[in-house]
Amino acid sequence: MAALDPVALTQDLIRRPSVTPADEGAMDLVQATLEDLGFSCRRMKFGEIENLYARYGTSRPNLCFAGHTDVVPVGDARAWSREAFAAEIVDGVLIGRGAVDMKSAIAAAAAAAGQAIARGEVAGSLSFLITGDEEGAATHGTKLVVEALQAEGEVIDHCVVGEPTSAETFGDMVKIGRRGSINTWITVDGRQGHVAYPQRAANPIPPLIELLHRLQSHVLDEGYTGFQPSNLEVTTVDVGNGATNVIPAQARARLNIRFNPAHTGAELAAWIAREAETVGRDFSGTITVEPVISGEAFLTEPGAFTEVVAAAVEDVAGAPPELSTTGGTSDARFIRALCPVVELGLVGKTMHAVDERAPVEEIVKLQAVYERLIARYFATFG
Known part of the structure; x- marks a missing residue:
């Protein structure tokens, strides 16, 4: 042949x-x-x-x-x-x-x-x-x-x-x-209302900002033998509010973490969920976290x-x-x-x-x- x-x-x-x-x-x-x-x-x-x-x-x-x-x-x-x-x-x-x-x-x-x-x-x-x-x-x-x-x-x-x-x-x-990879979709559901009457609404944007700040400010690690440090990147933040005088009902974000063997996908998903629970304690709406681990x-x-x-x-x-x-x-x-x-x-x-x-x-x-x-x-x- x-x-x-x-x-x-x-x-x-x-x-x-x-x-x-x-x-x-x-x-x-x-x-x-x-x-x-x-x-x-x-x-x-x-x-x-x-x-x-x-x-x-x-x-x-x-x-x-x-x-x-x-x-x-x-x-x-x-x-x-x-x-x-x-x-x-x-x-x-x-x-x-x-x-x-x-x-x-x-x-x-x-x-x-x-x-x-x-x-x-x-x-x-x-x-x-x-x-x-x-x-x-x-x-x-x-x-x-x-x-x-x-x-x-x-x-x-x-x-x-x-x-x-x-x-x-x-x-x-x-x-x-x-490195491993985990994508996470975050949805904050509040209550729509007029900006002049915030007491009648539940603005989802501040808790989303707080949650993203808590996640981004946390140092995941300093690296792992043979690997660079893990990094978390926010890839989208979406509100879709075309009005200037309306408090929106929902705000969404997506993030990705590329992680070294110092972590597992499950551990990182649990950490994100804990941070969301902490932020949500003083919020009258709901925060939903949906992680997808694409690889360890x-x-x-x-x-x-x-x-x-x-x-x-x-x-x-x-x-x-x-x-x-x-x-x-x-x-x-x-x-x-x-x-x-x-x-x-x-x-x-x-x-x-x-x-x-x-x-x-x-x-x-x-x-x-x-x-x-x-x-x-x-x-x-x-």
């Missing part, structure tokens, strides 16, 4: 405009590609979301590559220099939605797996966990696949997620952990696995990567329930941007890194 071309496969994937929750045949292409390499593939559809778990081999250790075929919307299509789903290569750079985040990583991992299989380097199993619901609500994707695999007793020993982790130059950063903080402790990953990067890039916990959330927060997980991919500067793009040379390098990672992994753990 001819070797897979990771650039051509990336182009084919980009040409399937799989904006969450649409699939547009992207998962069919991944499945067909992996089946041609000898993988046994299972489609795991939850709701309208297409997911795939594929495995080559039956023994341990099982090294998994994880990622997502869904992409964010194009935005203003007229602002792109090339059609966003045409996957054109201009001066050695592939332009298209998903070029960086992260169809290129799926293609590079598949190509690397094909080379490892051809060379007989798989002393155990290789697997792929691919979802179509990472950029959206992430409720019917990797989370449910992980739960299903756990229920079946499927064992994955280590996982590499192909998110674009490099910061400035290819291979300069690998993610070994992430986690860390893959440096050790044999991270050493394999770092060495593979250095083999190709010429220098060891920084092992970092910075950035937002990814599906690694769900996979950590199965096994140690790291994230390793292209430079992420243009992800979600107009003219998202990846140098062709770096897609080829990513395949090379994944090839070295597979070889080193089975030499170490196989």
